[in-house]
Amino acid sequence: MGLTGIQIFKLLPKTNCGECGVPTCLAFAMALASGSAELDACPYVSDEAKEQLAESSAPPVRPLTVGTGDYEVKVGGETVMFRHEKTFVNKPGLAVLVSTEMDDAAVNDKLEKLDKFQYERVGLNLRAEMVAVKDAGDADAFVALVNKVKDASQAALILMSDDPEALSAGVKACADRKPLIYAATEDTADTLGELAKETGCPLAIRSSDGYDGLIALSDKLTGMGLKDLVLDTGARTAKQAFQDQTAIRRAAVKQVFRPLGFPTITFPCEMADNLMDETLLAAMFIAKYAGFIVMSDFEAYSLFPLLLERLNIFTDPQRPMTADQGIYPIGDPDENSPMLVTCNFSLTYFIVSGEMEGSRVPSWLAVVDTEGLSVLTAWAAGKFTGESVGTALNKMNAGDKVAHKNIVIPGYAAAISGELEEELAGWKILVGPRDAAHIPKYLKEWKPE
């Protein structure tokens, strides 16, 4: 992947006009190669050169989207094998399966769960975002089910059928929602390739002939002009599927092998006979290296851990996760409720807010921007001082939330209480527990001074 500076230079106009902000085309080429310049800065690059440069700088796993609007799922775009090397970019889409074999009540139940199991964490909405609609051999029922799901949910769709005609009818019923078409095989590649071209929808491919078959299909369909493909090796055992995911990522990232440089789709729903095993497999695929994960069902206890795992793995390890600075209501607090202050390191926020929730004492949690550092580290680094906390609380108009003007600081930051008292005129500074585990007891006994 990636052209050298000299290779890029050969594609530039070589007039050294300087309009790109550097004096020569060679300097601009070097800047492009190092990623410190954007190609658009040169107004004179030919379309042909643009195409070549874009191609060479494309990520080894092609990014693509399924769905539209709030439920658009972007996958791919990955550039590394391991998260600690750089970062994983686009989290896999989590889908729940509905099929024409299910009765209305079962389908409704799954759609309701998809809608119901949503969680607010660190200012983000965590949820599964896809529905896989499967044709069990009845084309009319399949189209009816596609329409039902489309009308009932905004979720991104995966349409699954072995019958190209049924698939075509289903895709046409919801092409405006950009579903993923699943799946072209050696027998159906021509028909479904044309369908994908006509509708602009991404197309999954599945081969019964191992990697060679998948590569041949990929080559054939890209040769037809398709760009957005999704790979299924057909493996339905944990060992083989794990091996395939790793081999495909390795071929894409290490060898820049374009025929396998696409996101993958996996089916824990076809690999286990109970939800716990299925969830474990999904957890494996989140880490290694699925683009889409299709589950037979979700329960709160199975989905929530997957969503948290996905959130953690698909965040940049070089940038601590943070909560936004602000005052968060926990429970249904009023002006007489206690107010605690903490840092914006998301793990601290999770733990403190969790303990506050667990106490069942409605309270306010004031989160101060410490650039993602924990309380003690932020205090040591001068980012959780009386002055900075006081300034933040004033900026957040903490006084508008509580009438008692008491603020509880973390026990580990007791040293800032004097300085904070000077910053917050008229406020009483209370020192809370050192350990978050003691917060519930503290809150139950809290009284303003």
Ligand code: SF4
């Ligand atoms: S604007 Fe384009 S042609 Fe002009 S110096 Fe920069 S790279 Fe060369």
